[in-house]
Amino acid sequence: MLDVGGIDVEEIATALADQTYDEHRWFLDPRTGQFAFWTSDTGVDGVNPVEINELDLIPIDPIPxxxxxxxxxxxxxxxxxxxxxxxxxxxxxxxxxxxxxxxxxxxxxxx
Incomplete structure (x- = not known):
């Protein structure tokens, strides 16, 4: 179970404020509480492209x-x-x- 007390508040604020939705996406790993930054070119590890629907992560949609x-x-x-x-x-x-x-x-x- 995710310990919400361990989530980096500044990082979640950055993800919620990021309005460049089409270029990349932010995700939260529910097992670790770590944030992942995804782009279509480099995936989440910065090297290997991966489709969003292949990720076992929770998407963080920006606040309008x-x-x-x-x-x-x-x-x-x-x-x-x-x-x-x-x-x-x-x-x-x-x-x-x-x-x-x-x-x-x-x-x-x-x-």
Whole structure:
């Protein structure tokens, strides 16, 4: 049985955020909790091509960008500091919202 406590949270976050679904896929080995990175050219071992349906691994599908956007907007709405919340709310408007949102967060962090 998989020990979920041993799963690398950063790696699962990377897999969930990876929007290049057509080029490669992320998988989780349920026996070990290790992540596998698959491409059609190099398989999961980096050398031997293998078809996805031949893998005994759990696919990790990326979270669609509209879900990430909704999370950012909800976060901005929940900020109790009025000016900071307004800056974040403006940052998520229009193209480039992910970069602007991140920039606003990093600019406002205390050093």
């Amino acid at each position: 960008s509209y879900v990430w956007y909704r999370d950012m907007a909800d976060f901005a709405e929940g900020i109790s500091d009025g000016p900071a919340g307004q800056r974040l709310a403006r940052a998520v408007q229009g193209r480039g919202q992910f970069r602007r949102f991140q920039n606003q967060l990093y600019e406002q962090l205390p050093t």
